[in-house]
Each structure stands twice: as C-alpha cells, then as structure tokens.
Amino acid sequence: xxxxxxxxxxxxxxxxxxxxxxxxxxxxxxxxxxxxxxxxxxxxxxxxxxxxxxxxxxxxxxxxxxxxxxxxxxxxxxxxxxxxxxxxxxxxxxxxxxxxxxxxxxxxxxxxxxxxxxxxxxxxxxxxxxxxxxxxxxxxxxxxxxxxxxxxxxxxxxxxxxxxxxxxxxxxxxxxxxxxxxxxxxxxxxxxxxxxxxxxxxxxxxxxxxxxxxxxxxxxxxxxxxxxxxxxxxxxxxxxxxxxxxxxxxxxxxxxxxxxxxxxxxxxxxxxxxxxxxxxxxxx
Numbered sequence: 001x002x003x004x005x006x007x008x009x010x011x012x013x014x015x016x017x018x019x020x021x022x023x024x025x026x027x028x029x030x031x032x033x034x035x036x037x038x039x040x041x042x043x044x045x046x047x048x049x050x051x052x053x054x055x056x057x058x059x060x061x062x063x064x065x066x067x068x069x070x071x072x073x074x075x076x077x078x079x080x081x082x083x084x085x086x087x088x089x090x091x092x093x094x095x096x097x098x099x100x101x102x103x104x105x106x107x108x109x110x111x112x113x114x115x116x117x118x119x120x121x122x123x124x125x126x127x128x129x130x131x132x133x134x135x136x137x138x139x140x141x142x143x144x145x146x147x148x149x150x151x152x153x154x155x156x157x158x159x160x161x162x163x164x165x166x167x168x169x170x171x172x173x174x175x176x177x178x179x180x181x182x183x184x185x186x187x188x189x190x191x192x193x194x195x196x197x198x199x200x201x202x203x204x205x206x207x208x209x210x211x212x213x214x215x216x217x218x219x220x221x222x223x224x225x226x227x228x229x230x231x232x233x234x235x236x237x238x239x240x241x242x243x244x245x246x247x248x249x250x251x252x253x254x255x256x257x258x259x260x261x262x263x264x265x266x267x268x269x270x271x272x273x274x275x276x277x278x279x280x281x282x283x284x
Contacts, residue, residue: 006150007150008147008150008152008192008197008199008200009126009127009146009150009151009152009200010152010189010192010197010198010199010200010202010224010226011192011197011198012095012126013062013063013095013126013127013152013198013202013226013254014197014198014226014284016062016063016095017062017254017284018284019062020060020061020062020279021061021062021278021279021280021281021282021283021284022062022253022254022255022279022282022283022284023061023062023063023254023255023257023275023278023279023282024061024062024063024064024065024097024228024254024255024256024257025053025057025061025063025064025065025257025258025261025275026064026065026066026067026099026230026256026257026258026261026262027049027050027053027054027057027064027065027066027067027085027258027262028067028070028258028259028262029045029046029049029050029070029071030070033049033259033262034046034049037049037265037266038266039266042074043074043077043078043081046070046071046074046078046081047081047084049265049266050066050071050081050082050084050085051084051085051088052265052266052268052271053085053262053265053271054085054088054089054092055268056265056268056269056271056272056275057089057094057271057272057275058088058089058092058093058094059092059093059094060094060272060275060276060279061094061275061276061279062095062254062279063094063095063096063097063126063127063254064089064094064095064096064097065096065097065098065099065228065256065258066082066085066086066096066098066099067099067258068082068098068099068100069100082123083122083123084123086098086123086124086125087123090126095126095127096125096126096127097125097126097127097128097129097152097154097228098116098125098127098128098129099129100116100128100129101129101130101131101156102116102128102129102130102131102142103130103131103132103133103134103138103139104134104138105134105138109138109139109140109141109142110141112141112142113141113142113145113146114145116128116142117142117145117146117149117151118145118149119149124149124151125151126151126152127146127151127152127153127154127200127202128142128146128151128152128153128154129153129154129155129156129204129228130142130153130154130155130156131155131156132155132156132157132181132184133156133167136155136180136181136184137184139153139155143188143201146200146201147188147200150200151200152200152201152202152226153200153201153202154202154203154204154226154228155181155184155185155201155202155203155204156181156203156204157178157181157182157185157203157204157205157218158178158203158204158205158206158209158212158213158216158218159204159205159206159209160206160207160208160209160230160231161206165212168216169212169216175217176216176217176218178212178216178218179216179217179218181203182203182218182219182220182223182225183223184201185199185201185202185203185223185225186219186222186223186224186225188201189201189223189224189225190224192224193222193224197224198224198225198226198252199223199224199225199226200226201225202225202226202227202228202254203220203223203225203226203227203228204227204228204229204230205218205220205227205228205229205245205246206229206230206231206237207229207230207231207232207237207241207242207245207255207256208231208237208241208245209245210244210245211244211245212245213245213246213247213249214247220246220249220252221248221249221252225252226252226254227246227249227252227253227254228254228256229242229245229246229253229254229255229256230256231256232255232256232257232260232278237255239281239282242255242282251284255282257278260274260278261274261275261278
C-alpha cells in the first residue's frame with residue numbers, strides 16, 4: 001500500500017511487519033561490498049548491485065532502506081540509480097525508508113521536506129530519516145508535510161556509536177536529550193495512538209544500545225512510535241537482545257540489517273533466501 005492510498009505510514013508499516021516479519025533490508029553499496037560481489041566500483045556496478053537488491057527484496061520484506069550517501073558519491077548518475085530503486089520498490093508494493101539523515105532549520109528544512117516527502121517529489125520514499133539535533137521542532141516542516149502526504153519519518157533518538165552518548169544521554173532539568181526526542185514524537189503520534197495504531201513519526205534506536213532505553217526512561221510504548229533499530233545481525237544485535245533492549249516495545253521494532261543480508265550476494269535467489277530467513281526470525 002503506497003503513500004497516497006489513504007492509510008498513514010505508521011499503519012502501513014504495521015501491516016507490512018505483520019505480513020512479512022520485522023526486517024528492514026538495507027541497500028548499502030559501499031566500495032568493499034560492491035567489489036566483493038565481483039562488480040566494478042562505478043555507476044554500472046552501483047546499478048547492478050542496487051537493482052539486484054530490488055529483485056531480491058521486493059515483496060519479501062517489510063521495508064527496504066537504501067543509504068543515500070553511497071549513491072550520492074557518484075553524483076547525479078548515482079542519484080538517478082537511487083531514484084530508480086525507490087520507484088521500482090514502490091511499484092512492487094514494498095515500503096522504502098530513505099536513510100539520508102537530513103536536518104536543518106527554516107526554509108532549508110522546508111526544501112528538504114519537499115524534496116523527499118511531497119507528492120510531486122521526483123521519487124519520494126515512504127519514509128525518511130532525520131536528525132533532530134538542531135531541536136526537535138526544527139523538523140516541523142517535514143513532520144507536517146509527511147502528515148499531509150501519508151509518509152513517515154524516523155528521527156534519530158538513541159544511536160549506538162560511542163560519540164552519540166555525549167549528546168543523547170545528556171540531561172536538562174532531569175530529562176535526557178533522547179527522552180525529549182521521544183516526547184516530541186509522542187505528541188505528534190497522539191492521534192494515531194488514540195486510533196490504536198502506530199504513529200508515522202518513528203524513532204531510530206540502535207539495536208546494540210543495551211539497557212539505555214530503560215536507563216534513560218524512554219517510553220516508546222506511550223509514544224506509539226515505530227522504531228528503526230540498525231545494527232541487527234553482523235553488528236551484534238540479536239533476537240534476544242532486541243527483547244532485552246526494547247522490552248514492552250519489542251513489537252514496534254523494525255530491525256535493520258545490511259551486512260548480514262548483503263553478504264549473501266550477488267545471486268538474487270541467495271539474497272532473497274537470506275532476507276527471508278532473517279525475517280522469519282523476527283515475527284511481530
């Protein structure tokens with residue numbers, strides 16, 4: 001079910017997770033991985049890599065997450081490949097989350113919002129990752145536009161990189177910065193929660209943050225937020241650790257895996273089998 005079909009992103013994601021499992025398969029065509037598939041690290045290799053992923057994942061997983069930076073490195077030709085990936089996945093009925101981590105203020109944030117979330121954008125994804133560290137309300141143009149167009153957002157809240165804790169764990173008036181981001185999402189998701197649905201303002205919380213969700217008092221259940229959890233698989237996240245990390249919010253978690261899935265390439269059938277195996281281990 002694509003954006004514009006009437007259902008908001010949170011409801012569409014929840015349905016996709018129930019049908020296909022809670023895996024978000026990444027498309028991360030960095031040099032080492034592209035070359036490990038026996039491809040040249042150029043636009044032709046990028047296109048072959050990315051479209052193989054589309055063939056393998058479309059219709060089989062809840063969502064697919066292309067990492068924009070690995071396409072941007074090739075300039076306009078790389079962006080054209082990314083637009084084709086997003087378009088083909090949408091036509092196949094598979095949700096897309098563009099990992100671009102945009103964040104700015106005022107008219108610039110508005111321009112980012114229209115570039116990715118407007119109905120007349122060139123190849124809009126179903127959802128976009130955003131950075132809120134200019135203040136949660138700096139994201140308001142994207143939040144409001146996504147609400148109008150039925151698209152979603154995943155806002156960085158609690159990441160697993162060591163440097164992230166310096167900002168995200170810091171407290172003001174007794175509240176962790178990460179908790180303030182969750183509180184902002186909770187406010188925007190309140191109408192969805194009243195309907196018994198997940199909201200369309202999701203959060204990014206690393207699959208390997210350990211007990212930080214509980215330690216910082218992040219009430220993800222009350223926020224009715226989808227949670228994108230990168231780091232599942234090769235980077236250390238396991239089915240068991242997802243339960244420990246997210247507790248009662250486990251059913252809201254979309255586990256993101258790139259390396260573990262993509263290591264099965266370059267044959268589409270092997271990629272698809274690996275994605276299905278992982279997805280089956282992640283029931284909602």
